[in-house]
Amino acid sequence: MTPTSYLTLARDGEAGIEVKRSRFLCTLRRVSEEESARAVVEELRRRHWEARHHCSAFVLGPDRALERSSDDGEPAGTAGAPMLEVLRGREVSDVVAVVTRWFGGVLLGAGGLVRAYGDAVRAGLDEVGLVQRRLLAEYAVELDHAEAGRVESDLRSRGVEVLGVEYGARVRLLLGTEDGAGLEHLLAESTAGRVAPARTGERWVDRT
Structure with a gap:
């Protein structure tokens, strides 16, 4: 049965956090197709060319059927997956999240990375708010x-x-x-x- 409602971003926006001198900037955009989501990732990669990582996750469709994530060079499962889990947990769709990381010189470990990337997306969602479609x-x-x-x-x-x-x-x-x-x-x-x-x-x- 096709859904007749779902949650999405109230507006585009961003929010940043800092963990042991590493900066994590979460950019959130409303998108309706995979090509648009990937274009946002590339846009931010060009804009913040000096950053080490541009990890991403997106969920598309009223039924949230299309999901993708990328660790972009971080250890497998420490960035894209926890970002995607936050989007799932908030039950949002038609959204792409990109977390840009500037390395601060201190290794965070796998657990630290999972928390940091997830917290960055939570901060972003709290900043932009949600709306029902x-x-x-x-x-x-x-x-x-x-x-x-x-x-x-x-x-x-x-x-x-x-x-x-x-x-x-x-x-x-x-x-x-x-x-x-x-x-x-x-x-x-x-x-x-x-x-x-x-x-x-x-x-x-x-x-x-």
């Missing part, structure tokens, strides 16, 4: 200019997502909802039964 049914409705503003405001106040507004001879609202029958009822109430919504598709939308 929901799959909404998309509907279109056409209204006279005189009533469009009132109807739009009324629908928003009742939890209907207004996904877009198009102006022409009439105003066309694109609406998102999980309850098509409920939307039809709300529109009937708001327009005295003169307007009914037409299903146009579906769309993923961030819900706060």
Whole structure:
């Protein structure tokens, strides 16, 4: 069964920690495909060319089906895997995490590396926050200019997502909802039964 909601980043961002003089900078970005995730890794590799490691982990898809991680030269299993475990634990998707490390001259050991890379991703997630994405049914409705503003405001106040507004001879609202029958009822109430919504598709939308 395809999921109808999942968690992702509220925004892109970064956070850093320091462990025994080694600096770990976690960069988090929202991405929707593997190519984009790998492009972020390469972008940071170029930007921070003087750093020793650029370890990464990413999770993609509403069902979190695609996962990848890289230790980028750190001992096997000490960087990418713990980063991926943090993303799994927070149940986030459509996200790439890159932890750039500047070596401070003190060896951390395998356990120290696992903790440091995991803590860097936790710090990054705490910094950017999470948001829920929901799959909404998309509907279109056409209204006279005189009533469009009132109807739009009324629908928003009742939890209907207004996904877009198009102006022409009439105003066309694109609406998102999980309850098509409920939307039809709300529109009937708001327009005295003169307007009914037409299903146009579906769309993923961030819900706060």
